[in-house]
Amino acid sequence: MRPRQTRVLTVDRSHPEPGAIAEAAALLKAGGLVVFPTETVYGLGAHALDAAAVAAIFEAKGRPSTDPLIVHIRGAADMDALVRDVPNIAVRLAERFWPGPLTLILPKRDVVPGQVTAGLDTVAVRVPAHPVARLLLEVAGVPVAAPSANLFSRPSPTRASHVLADLDGRVDMVLDAGPTDVGIESTVLDLTTVPPLVRRPGGVSIESLRTLIPDVAMGRHVAADDAAQTSPGQLLRHYAPRARLTLVEGEPLAVCRRVCDEVRARAMAGVIVGVLAPEEDVLRLRPELEAPGSSARVHLRAYGSRRDPQAAARELFDALRAVDAEGVGEILAVAPEARGIGAAIHDRLVRAAEGRRIDA
Numbered sequence: 001m002r003p004r005q006t007r008v009l010t011v012d013r014s015h016p017e018p019g020a021i022a023e024a025a026a027l028l029k030a031g032g033l034v035v036f037p038t039e040t041v042y043g044l045g046a047h048a049l050d051a052a053a054v055a056a057i058f059e060a061k062g063r064p065s066t067d068p069l070i071v072h073i074r075g076a077a078d079m080d081a082l083v084r085d086v087p088n089i090a091v092r093l094a095e096r097f098w099p100g101p102l103t104l105i106l107p108k109r110d111v112v113p114g115q116v117t118a119g120l121d122t123v124a125v126r127v128p129a130h131p132v133a134r135l136l137l138e139v140a141g142v143p144v145a146a147p148s149a150n151l152f153s154r155p156s157p158t159r160a161s162h163v164l165a166d167l168d169g170r171v172d173m174v175l176d177a178g179p180t181d182v183g184i185e186s187t188v189l190d191l192t193t194v195p196p197l198v199r200r201p202g203g204v205s206i207e208s209l210r211t212l213i214p215d216v217a218m219g220r221h222v223a224a225d226d227a228a229q230t231s232p233g234q235l236l237r238h239y240a241p242r243a244r245l246t247l248v249e250g251e252p253l254a255v256c257r258r259v260c261d262e263v264r265a266r267a268m269a270g271v272i273v274g275v276l277a278p279e280e281d282v283l284r285l286r287p288e289l290e291a292p293g294s295s296a297r298v299h300l301r302a303y304g305s306r307r308d309p310q311a312a313a314r315e316l317f318d319a320l321r322a323v324d325a326e327g328v329g330e331i332l333a334v335a336p337e338a339r340g341i342g343a344a345i346h347d348r349l350v351r352a353a354e355g356r357r358i359d360a
């Protein structure tokens with residue numbers, strides 16, 4: 001891969017500087033790679049109708065070319081140029097949830113290069129809500145293909161520092177507008193199936209989709225080696241930290257007891273454990289595990305709280321990267337209740353754990 005000089009431009013999140021946006025837009029139109037913030041996570045963008053630029057995304061991320069990309073557009077009116085038949089339900093979903101963290105899978109037009117869709121005859125589209133993303137799309141005037149701006153199978157980036165840790169020297173520009181709001185990727189909804197399927201839970205909850213699509217159903221995780229998968233982002237191994245991660249599930253009190261036991265058992269074996277859990281759980285664990293004389297060696301890291309799952313979603317990937325950076329031998333993770341955005345948090349942790357769970 002040819003190395004790239006990565007320029008970082010700091011932009012105001014609510015009133016992005018026109019000069020910086022114009023430079024980024026020009027780069028995109030010329031086939032460059034531009035990382036930009038969306039309300040969910042940072043995206044690694046390229047001109048979606050430029051097959052060579054799109055191919056460079058896969059190279060920069062080390063992403064298999066079998067995993068299709070989301071195309072970011074200015075508004076619902078842009079769907080017609082990319083989508084063969086826009087069904088009425090897509091228009092209604094767009095009115096309700098766009099701009100916002102909902103991606104729709106629809107039949108594609110020929111103009112969309114096969115590189116974008118991994119050869120599928122469908123295309124994923126979404127209208128991001130972040131002011132920087134919106135202005136960039138407006139000024140560039142082209143649809144922008146963008147996966148999350150992380151190396152393949154690393155946690156998604158919610159800050160420019162995460163992007164640079166993975167992609168410095170691999171992209172042309174990073175627009176840094178600070179931490180993102182939602183913190184977890186968009187919900188991917190497949191409208192080409194009957195009933196429609198949620199292929200990835202995300203920023204828009206399945207409960208709120210149900211108000212427009214009462215029979216919407218959940219897709220399944222597929223095995224990492226299943227070549228015939230329909231949504232490769234459903235790979236079980238994804239969002240993985242370097243340290244081996246295990247998800248601990250059950251009633252909050254039982255979970256805390258079990259985490260304590262597991263941390264102590266691993267300490268006996270000389271393993272330092274990182275614990276990633278909502279604030280309430282960390283407060284419960286701290287006196288147990290960090291008491292003077294405790295033999296456990298542990299890094300406790302809170303993300304959000306059980307009362308505030310939105311905050312948990314916003315902080316999850318940063319916390320995951322931070323606890324991993326402590327150099328722990330293993331990570332035990334606890335998730336808030338799997339409802340609303342909690343379902344998306346749960347999904348990301350199951351994948352980070354590659355399916356490893358302990359039932360407390």
Ligand code: TXA
Pocket residue numbers: 038040041042043044067068069070101103105117120122123124128146147148149184185186187188199200230231232233234
């Ligand atoms: O919030 C987000 O969605 C972020 C921001 C940057 O917009 N993007 C993102 O992209 O998370 P990425 O590439 O990391 O995830 C895209 C997901 C993958 O699970 C992919 O398999 C699925 O969308 N996808 C894309 N096109 C598809 C298609 N035609 N059929 C089925 N799944 C598709």
Ligand code: MG
Pocket residue numbers: 147148156
């Ligand atoms: Mg991703």
